[in-house]
Amino acid sequence: MVETIPIDTWIGMGVAIVAFWGVAGWAMVRTLRQEDRKVSLLEDQRRMDTYSPRGLSELREWIEANPDDPYREDAIGRYNECVEVLRETDRHFYDWSEGEIERLKTI
Amino acid sequence: MATEAKTARAEWGSRFGFLMAMIGAMVGVGNIWRFPFVTGENGGGAFILAFLILLFLVMIPGLMAEVALGKYAGKGVIGSIRDATGPGAAAGLGVIVLIVNIALMTYYSPVVGWTLYYMVHSYLFTFTAAGFEAGGFLDALFANPALMIGLHTAVMAIIATILYLGISNGVERLVVYAVPALVLGLAVIAIRAVTLPGAAEGLVFTFTVEWEYLTFAQTWQEALAQALFSTGLGWGIAITVGSYLREYDDAPLGGGVFTAVGEASIGVLAAFAIFPLVFAFGVDPASGAGLTFEALPQVFIEMPGGALWAIVFFTGFFLAALTSAVVITEVGVTTVSEETRLSREQSVLGVCGVIWVLGLPSAYSVEILEFGDDTFALWGLPLATIAILVAVGWFMGPERLRVLSLNQNAGIHVGRWWNPLVKYVVPLTMVFIMAVFAWEFRGEDIMIAGMVMLVGVPLISFAVMRYVDSRAEPQAQAEVTGGDR
Numbered sequence: 064m065v066e067t068i069p070i071d072t073w074i075g076m077g078v079a080i081v082a083f084w085g086v087a088g089w090a091m092v093r094t095l096r097q098e099d100r101k102v103s104l105l106e107d108q109r110r111m112d113t114y115s116p117r118g119l120s121e122l123r124e125w126i127e128a129n130p131d132d133p134y135r136e137d138a139i140g141r142y143n144e145c146v147e148v149l150r151e152t153d154r155h156f157y158d159w160s161e162g163e164i165e166r167l168k169t170i
Numbered sequence: 171m172a173t174e175a176k177t178a179r180a181e182w183g184s185r186f187g188f189l190m191a192m193i194g195a196m197v198g199v200g201n202i203w204r205f206p207f208v209t210g211e212n213g214g215g216a217f218i219l220a221f222l223i224l225l226f227l228v229m230i231p232g233l234m235a236e237v238a239l240g241k242y243a244g245k246g247v248i249g250s251i252r253d254a255t256g257p258g259a260a261a262g263l264g265v266i267v268l269i270v271n272i273a274l275m276t277y278y279s280p281v282v283g284w285t286l287y288y289m290v291h292s293y294l295f296t297f298t299a300a301g302f303e304a305g306g307f308l309d310a311l312f313a314n315p316a317l318m319i320g321l322h323t324a325v326m327a328i329i330a331t332i333l334y335l336g337i338s339n340g341v342e343r344l345v346v347y348a349v350p351a352l353v354l355g356l357a358v359i360a361i362r363a364v365t366l367p368g369a370a371e372g373l374v375f376t377f378t379v380e381w382e383y384l385t386f387a388q389t390w391q392e393a394l395a396q397a398l399f400s401t402g403l404g405w406g407i408a409i410t411v412g413s414y415l416r417e418y419d420d421a422p423l424g425g426g427v428f429t430a431v432g433e434a435s436i437g438v439l440a441a442f443a444i445f446p447l448v449f450a451f452g453v454d455p456a457s458g459a460g461l462t463f464e465a466l467p468q469v470f471i472e473m474p475g476g477a478l479w480a481i482v483f484f485t486g487f488f489l490a491a492l493t494s495a496v497v498i499t500e501v502g503v504t505t506v507s508e509e510t511r512l513s514r515e516q517s518v519l520g521v522c523g524v525i526w527v528l529g530l531p532s533a534y535s536v537e538i539l540e541f542g543d544d545t546f547a548l549w550g551l552p553l554a555t556i557a558i559l560v561a562v563g564w565f566m567g568p569e570r571l572r573v574l575s576l577n578q579n580a581g582i583h584v585g586r587w588w589n590p591l592v593k594y595v596v597p598l599t600m601v602f603i604m605a606v607f608a609w610e611f612r613g614e615d616i617m618i619a620g621m622v623m624l625v626g627v628p629l630i631s632f633a634v635m636r637y638v639d640s641r642a643e644p645q646a647q648a649e650v651t652g653g654d655r
Contacts, residue, residue, distance in 0.1 A: 115580070
């Protein structure tokens with residue numbers, strides 16, 4: 064019969080709560096806050112940037128590395144759409160600087 | 171999201187609705203009884219660490235792949251996988267997923283029926299009535315085929331009604347209330363359970379860290395099996411739920427990280443709720459699935475206010491089972507309505523009708539149900555997971571999907587580390603787990619049935635799609651060849 068809870072058990076419970084409920088809670092709060100920001104952006108300007116600087120850079124790298132890919136046209140459409148929205152809107156969802164936007168070129 | 175970007179296809183009404191649909195689909199009966207037990211049996215905190223590593227290494231990348239594919243294609247399992255493979259026999263990978271999904275539902279529906287039966291009896295205060303005997307109560311249910319079939323019929327009727335109402339008005343409306351209600355119910359029971367005399371023993375059993383277990387192969391094998399069965403990877407759920415995402419929705423954070431860790435969190439909460447109860451009242455923790463249907467009703471008899479606690483528990487248990495069943499069935503409904511000329515309403519009736527008919531043997535006999543469960547859970551789910559991951563990893567190409575879909579509107583950036591996980595690690599992990607199961611059950615009927623299924627289901631699936639796509643009009647999209655270059 065266990066009367067008290069040993070320190071090992073407290074550690075196990077702490078790890079479980081932080082690793083699961085902590086991470087799940089963080090993910091839910093983060094994604095719902097992002098949702099609020101997206102709603103606000105879309106209500107204001109009807110369009111929003113769809114890629115982060117890193118995501119857009121990798122998309123461009125992929126387009127350039129795969130000139131014959133059947134998905135290339137779709138990729139170019141997605142790339143150009145993001146660039147145009149970044150140029151035409153004032154508020155952005157991702158962390159874009161003015162310098163980064165100025166350097167972007169459509170394909 | 172208040173976007174004007176509308177499509178003819180249905181969409182989730184809110185981000186919360188999507189998140190709850192994913193959690194509601196993944197959290198089933200296994201989270202509530204199995205996770206706490208295997209944790210306690212395999213080193214407590216050490217098992218939790220192994221489970222977490224596998225979640226992040228295998229399950230989260232796999233779920234991200236499924237959601238991203240569904241979001242990109244905007245179609246059900248066959249349509250999404252056909253977009254990845256091109257039309258023809260290879261699109262049979264989608265049929266494999268559909269067959270496994272429907273087969274799983276044929277025996278899951280009777281189990282949901284049991285939870286419905288117990289919930290109804292909790293409201294009738296049966297479990298706290300004088301002379302109640304839990305074992306006899308369950309035996310009487312199993313010995314009454316008419317009642318079992320009636321429950322299976324009632325469950326399929328409830329599922330069909332919810333699905334008939336559609337994605338937003340039916341499925342979403344259910345999960346946004348049912349999942350929080352389940353969490354609240356378990357939390358209330360957990361608070362009561364850990365304050366009972368003797369509860370500490372249950373917490374010690376489940377959570378004490380025994381680091382040496384990390385060196386045992388069985389710990390990792392159990393963690394892998396738990397991760398596979400609880401996250402819903404390979405059921406086609408994530409593809410289907412992802413296909414109803416809206417234009418600006420994220421896939422990796424909500425569909426990957428939150429879904430995998432969130433559903434496991436319910437298992438952790440169940441550990442706080444169930445095992446302190448089990449130990450406080452001297453019930454055998456190794457009762458397995460029987461724990462819920464035989465052991466716990468016995469506990470409620472002895473608890474102060476037991477009738478109320480039984481209502482809270484069995485209502486939550488039923489909701490966990492029902493939400494899973496609804497979203498699992500949605501996989502077939504979405505696919506059939508897209509691949510045939512049937513309307514959504516006709517597809518609901520058709521898919522639910524097929525599941526009802528094929529589920530009759532499992533409803534009639536628990537032995538048939540257990541045989542089907544063993545065969546499809548051990549080999550069907552890993553096979554379906556491989557089918558999806560082959561479509562993404564070897565036909566679509568992970569890098570292509572990553573740059574086009576996964577990182578578009580994403581809440582977190584997914585780097586190139588994801589590609590080898592999806593292409594090699596997850597499929598090989600599934601092959602490994604099937605090999606382990608085959609070795610464990612070598613020579614037994616379950617193993618032979620599993621091998622027949624592993625050969626037969628893909629052959630039938632490839633033949634069906636080769637025939638169907640050869641008769642269909644040429645696809646507008648060019649056939650995709652190869653994967654990443």
